[in-house]
Amino acid sequence: MKEARLTILNQDGFHARPCSVFVHMASRFKSEIWVRRDDVEVNAKSLLGVMMLAAETGAELIVRAEGPDEAEAIEALTKLAEEKFGTE
């Protein structure tokens, strides 16, 4: 299992558009991927789940992957967050 911490840098927070980019990327991996904020953890491949985290700008999330491509998944998702999900 691999996990990493990511910070939401988008000005409006982790709202619909960045969430959809994130979920789209997560869905490309075979591994099971989860994302956690405080004590709430959701499936990273569920748009509704990820949106419901309502993570504002500056919020920290933990992403966790388990499966054959876990390292690649974590790397891709962290990079996406650093690039503000390409939406700004």
Added chain:
Amino acid sequence: MARSETLKGIAASPGLALGPAHVLAPLELDVHRRALPEAEVGNELARFGRALDVARGELEDLAQQLGALGEEETRQILEVQRMLLADPSVRGETERAIEQERVNAEYAFHRIFAQAAGAYEASDTETFRDRAVDFRDVSRRVLRHLTGLGPRAPLDLETPCVIVAHDLEPSQTIHFHKGKVLGVATDVGGRTSHSALLARSHGIPAVVGLRHVTRILADGDLVAIDGFSGAVWPRPSTRRAARVKRRARLLDQLGVQLGALKDLPAVTPDGHTVELSANLEIPEEIAHVLESGASGVGLYRTEFFYLGRAHLPSEEEQFAAYKGVAERLHPRPVIIRTMDLGGDKVASYLNTEAEANPFLGWRGIRFALHHPEVFRTQLRAIYRASVVGNVKLMFPMVTTYDELDAALALCEDVRQELTREGHAFDAQCEIGMMVETPSAVWSADVMAERVSFFSVGSNDLIQYTLAMDRGNEKIAYLYEPLDPSILRSIRATVVAGHAHGRWVGVCGEMAGDPRIAALLMGMDVDEFSVSPFDLPRVKALVRALPYARAQALAQAALLLPSAKAIRELLARELDPLLPPVLLGGDDDEREPD
């Protein structure tokens, strides 16, 4: 029906509109829980699958239409809704509830989105609260098919009208085309709600957060809305209607003529340059600032970080926002004003008590210095953002030299702390202060030794100099930017600043009035910071009026005894010189109906 009182909401999209109201009924669908006999489970699953597929197909078609129309903003919102319906966990959870809890599809499906909407409505952050409507919208789309109501009839407007709604859902804004929708007025919503954002992107005037406007207006009632001030006049008097119409016409002419000025500098015909910057309240307005042709942001208010939420904003949250603004403006400067809380702006979690005289009380820099940890967090965020752009910082409502001294010491402390921690910051980041109190005016010479610039906050300076409470309607007549005491205060600040080589700006409403801006320019004010909507008009003035004329005008005005005499002088000297379109301002707004 009788005329109603003026309503006051949140100005969400600038502009004026006058027309018949088109009141949209709320779209609540009652959803009941029904126990499902085991034999019906298979049927129910199939029924749900069909409704989901139809709704998804509908969203795909809409997205295509919107793409063809170039309605990118709405298309993306609906694309997210389509993806939500494609989310395997949405389908899975609904099916699970139908099979295991034996509940009807409507209930099982609705519950998921009601929960999501509830979570957003409870958020501390305005942008999330304003988005709860997305979940309700997508949920209703499926429910309509489940309950056999079929697709919602599109908003088909035959005549141009003002849309009046509780809140606009994304699906309802699809047919927003300028010309048919004159304006928007809603009961709820903030400046970042869809109604507000879409109205702004379509250039449609909008006022939101009016509470009961849907109950006050009926279909076909005449309504006037002012998206600059947030005023709405249900069933306006003939005089009010005529006035709104005339101002709207002037604004139209102005928009066309002023659009051409965007990339031209703010230079007078005789070669004098003024710095013309814009005020910024929330980061997302930055597009308007850039469009307006501003040379930077002269006043970035930061109160919105603190208000309307349950806990303090973190350093990271503020840093991300300041950095974003600085990056987008670069190389143009942005002046970030540190927290100006207290007075009428109080954050509930800071344990403030009601005060008998809040405007003479615990506010501005006083409040910040009493909350050094909160203040330090903000200063750290500002300094850290200073490396990515041209950032300056400014203190609000300074009354004494000691306050300035304490605030500057805190800045020095923060700089040392950041250095120790290895954080980069701009060591040259300029620090300025607002001049908003008579004491600051009179101490401007000594304070000038400690700061890099002054910015006169005219709204508060008028209130404090004339000892008038801006919120008290009985003395509203005293709110007079042209009172000789105000002009002399500004002139004294300019003289004190220039003697120490400091530049002096004016931010506040008075700088946005072209006639007054002419006077300020003649008084050697170096910088104006005005709303992005007033900016082109002020730029047009600067480009039309020789500096020498403005100086002569200011000299004459400073000798006059009253605001009335000064106003007459300005009209006499400027009106023949300037195109009328520049002066089509809001000068009669204080008159009663």
